[in-house]
Amino acid sequence: MDMDKIVCNCYSITNGGIKEAVDNGATTLDEVMEVTGAGTICGACVDDVKRLVEQFVAEKK
Ligand code: FES
Known part of the structure; x- marks a missing residue:
């Protein structure tokens, strides 16, 4: 996966930014939205x- 790829254009959040959260x-969509915007x-x-979020949470287990 390209960690520098932007997933949220409004906040310029990358795949890596979601992974970091x-x-x-953060373990849920809501938590990630709250932390990253x-x-x-x-x-x-x-x-x-x-x-x-689902993918990164699954990988963490
Ligand atoms: S692209 Fe608009 S809120 Fe993420």
Whole structure:
């Protein structure tokens, strides 16, 4: 996965930014949205963010 790829354009949050939030303890979409701001403006990225959160959480186990 390209960690520098932007997933949320509104906040310029990258795949790596989502991973970092999960690494720092966020385990749900809501928590990641709260920590990073991703998905909280236009919402267009929410499905992508959700997919990433689920993937990174699964990888952490
Ligand atoms: S692209 Fe993420 S909130 Fe708009």
